[in-house]
Amino acid sequence: MDLVKFFHMNGGxxxxxxxxxxxxxxxxxMKTRRVIEEAVSNLCLSNIKYPKTLVMADLGCSLGPNTLLVGSMVINAVAKTSQEMGLNPPEVQINLNDLPTNDFNTIFCALQERGKKLSTEKVSDVHSPPSCYFTGVPGSYFGRLFPTESLNFVHSSYSLQWLSQLPELEEINKGNIYLASTTPESISKAYYEQFQADFFQFLRCRSEEMMVGGRMVLTLAGRTTEDPRGEESYYLWRPLAMALQEMVSEGLVDEAKFDTFNLPQFTASPTEIMKLVEIEGSFSIDHVEIFDVNWENWKTNKHDNDASQVIETDDNDVGHAVAKSIRAGIETLVANHFGEDILEDVFMRYAKFLTQRKSKKEDQTLVSVTVSLIRKG
Structure with missing residues (x-):
């Protein structure tokens, strides 16, 4: 499965x-805002010579208001820190990275329309907001993307749980599409080894691209338990497996196709992440935290002239909303394996099973891990 060739979030x-x-x-x-802004502020304060330009990379930026939101946080932190120090803010260069199949055109159109407002958002009390420049950088973050020692700050949110490729599996993960309690140990081991190799490669590449003292904030879908086959890692995917199984029983999906469909994702624990950072050795750990995102607090984005604004709406069908969100992220994976014909049916069934789960008041939280790192000298 060559993910680079086809994997992307739904565009437009x-x-x-x-x-x-x-x-x-x-x-x-939004829950990591404090960590991001503190990392950027400390980066500015830690420099003996205040930087004239702060160069940032947002890796796995995807598209939409979230992409502009992170940039807004960085600009805001730079402006506030500069004001507190009585200095003119440095110029900010934000490099937006994702795979070549990402819909960069939608990002560029949004930047053209909203760039001026983004640069001044929430810094109206600052007389000299920083000048900001955006660049699109297509390519895999598991390889080199930037010149040596060119980056001050790196951010990645909900990207590094995706593997560079599906690991080679010696056994069939029968009845599952991800790691579950019935998954053979050999498959669980293969997933972890692939995540370990990918994460090491990611850290090595960033260590070459970042300046000494540079900061990096990473947020990953994760887990609190040490067992990667626990329900905590699988419960979001179990309803999708149930939808596919239902279609197999009705003769709508080939069973052999179902048995060979596995998601290229690994939800790591904080312990695993910290251990790999320490073994790789290029970064020191400044801060680690784990938090939940609850389906019940669902918010939808309504697009107006402000790309970073969230308008809260009542949505009684949380299962349907979550299914649409997951579909926007993995539709290309499903279509590449099963074909496009099943998409409407399988995600309709997925929404049904998610809604049933909600009605039973089962756990509806998604575990996330955020780690703030400093590039060692």
Missing amino acids: VGEASYSSNSGLQRMGI
Whole structure:
């Protein structure tokens, strides 16, 4: 499975787009706001010579209001810190990275329309807001993307749980599409080894691209338990597996196709992440936290002239909303394996099973892990 060739979030700004269905991820980003702004502020304060330009990379930026939201946080932190120090703010260069199949055109159109407002958002009390420049950088963050020692700050949100490729599996993960209690140990081991190799490669590449003392904030879908096959990792995917199983029983999906469909994702624990950071050795750990994003607090994004504004709406069908969000993220994976013909049916069934889960008042939280790192000298 060559993910680089086809994997991307749904483009555009329509009803099925990632732009319109990224509320869950947005909630997670908002919970990391303090960590992001503190990292940027400390970066500015720690420099003996105040930087003239702060160069940032947002890796796995995707598209939509979340992309502009992170940039807004960085600009805000730079402006506030500069004002507190009585200095003119540095210029800010924000490099937006994702795979080549990402819908960069939608991002560029949004930047053209909203860039001026983004640069001054929430810094009206600052006389000299920073000048900000955006660049699109297509490519995999598991390889080199930027010149040596060119980055001051790196951010990535809900991207690094995705593997560079599906690991080679010696056994069939019968009845599952991800790690579950019935998953053979060999499959669980293969998933972890792939995540370990990918995460090491990511850290090594960033260590070469970042300046000494640079900061990096990473947020990943994760878990609190040490067992990757626990229900906490699988409960969001179990209803999708149930939808596919139902279609197999009705003769709508080939059973062999179902048995060979596995998601290229690994939800790591804080312990695993910290251990890998320490083994790789290029970064020191400044801060780690784990938090939940609850489906009940679902918020939808309504697009107006302000890309970073969230308008809260009542949505009684949380299961349907979550299904749309997940579809916006993995539709290309499902279509590549099963074909496009099943998409409407399988995600309709997925929404049904998610709604049933909600009605039973089962756990409706998604675990996230945020780690703030400093590039060692």
